[in-house]
Amino acid sequence: MRYRFGAFELVPETRELLADGRPRAIEPQVFDLLHYLVCERERVVSQDDLIAAVWHGRIVSDSAISARISAARAAIDDGGKRQDWIRTVARHGFRFIGPVEPVEATRHRQPAAEAAAPGGTPHQRVAFCRSRDGTRIAYATSGAGYPMVKAGHWLTHLEHDWHSPLWRPLLSRLGQRFALLRYDQRGNGLSDREISDFALDRFVEDLEAAVDAAGLERFALYGTSQGVPIALAYAGRHPERLSHLVLHGGFVKGRLVRSGADREQGLALLTLIRHGWGKANSPFIKAFATLFIPDGSREQIESLAELQRLTTSADNAAALRWAIDHFDVSDLLEKLAVPTLVIHANDDGVQPLEQGLELASRIADAEFLLLESRNHVIVPEEPAWPVLFEGIERFVLGAAAPG
CATH class of the missing domain: 3.40.50.1820 (Alpha/Beta hydrolase fold, catalytic domain)
Known part of the structure; x- marks a missing residue:
């Protein structure tokens, strides 16, 4: 399943973020965080939820979480003040807001120019x-x-x-x-x-x-x-x-x-x-x-x-x-x-x-x-x-x- 919002499209099967149809560089862990927030957009996600889903239960600092949230916002042109897509809910966590259109996955051809971008093998x-x-x-x-x-x-x-x-x-x-x-x-x-x-x-x-x-x-x-x-x-x-x-x-x-x-x-x-x-x-x-x-x-x-x-x-x-x-x-x-x-x-x-x-x-x-x-x-x-x-x-x- 893909997810479209604004000018962006999240493609989990190839771990790509597209902006106006063109791949945009995004680090793997930031992709995972953004994907989780989009999938859980009907609710506020706590820091504990993020740690369990993105860091797989490993101990991480508040500053590390904040850095990943900032990177996710930057990837989708969302300012920390505007919070058009990722909203901070004080003392509770974060929520992805705005309209999202789920799209059934279709065969996706990766552009040759994207050959050097991170994506990846899903399992080790x-x-x-x-x-x-x-x-x-x-x-x-x-x-x-x-x-x-x-x-x-x-x-x-x-x-x-x-x-x-x-x-x-x-x-x-x-x-x-x-x-x-x-x-x-x-x-x-x-x-x-x-x-x-x-x-x-x-x-x-x-x-x-x-x-x-x-x-x-x-x-x-x-x-x-x-x-x-x-x-x-x-x-x-x-x-x-x-x-x-x-x-x-x-x-x-x-x-x-x-x-x-x-x-x-x-x-x-x-x-x-x-x-x-x-x-x-x-x-x-x-x-x-x-x-x-x-x-x-x-x-x-x-x-x-x-x-x-x-x-x-x-x-x-x-x-x-x-x-x-x-x-x-x-x-x-x-x-x-x-x-x-x-x-x-x-x-x-x-x-x-x-x-x-x-x-x-x-x-x-x-x-x-x-x-x-x-x-x-x-x-x-x-x-x-x-x-x-x-x-x-x-x-x-x-x-x-x-x-």
Whole structure:
């Protein structure tokens, strides 16, 4: 069922908001909130109702709810003062007002220009396996198409990321063309957190366990940030399993085995983690957001604090960061025998462009894709978003072997 109101049309089957028939960008969680308000338009919806329906019972702050309401209003050109569509009912909640016309769903063709917008796969399946040392690893499958595995990296939580305004657009976009497998590495998210061994080999074994549990024989491997050295180490062990290797925003040597400003930045980040982990207004959150998504929205930045609170402890975060910043895969690059695409943003504040260029220049026949962006995590609102996915799809699907 679709819903028309004013110049807008809400299309649940494709998770689109149309304005005068044209798709309008809307973050997944904001879409869910707007859809719920429209469906429940005959009554006032309380904050508890919203938390149950949109956040699935997770604890969220009043400010987070207010931010999502503001984003929903902005998406449909509704001012907080006018409240033409979403009315605040003091001390009771919110109600969607104005005429709504329910329309039976018809076949909808998504415009080519909308290929980069978030929408998405409606379901993920979460399961568990054991790494070689017995560590419990949570993994999730979603989407449809050619098999792709996303290597684990610092800060993931399978359930939170599935609804996150920062990660859900990326997961939805990948799920349009790929059968995606991802997992929470040790010390993070739904995987075991009481861990003391964070060696690179253990992270590779976590990836091996998730791939084997999912029954994958051959696939494309997508490593981002810390996932890049893990993906490289896996490719060195199992080149026959990989049809393609995609390395995005990665590095050859971690900050603490580099010199100069990179090492100083790594030590400063560790100090901020220990003193500001998971605190919404802490200096760490500000520094973290400035590094990772300097052009991110307020909602995306707020989601980082929530992710920190949910995914791991401050001690674990610091231990993971210390281990990651000591990774060094220099000796693996020239030995690699897998078709490789290296992607890097020209002004990445987390991993400097020089690290991406070194990866591409030292891996035989590697292709290099430069993104015009300051963000370490590419977001739908920037021009680099379609470039990223068009590059991945062309590289993997243009020559993907079914075997």
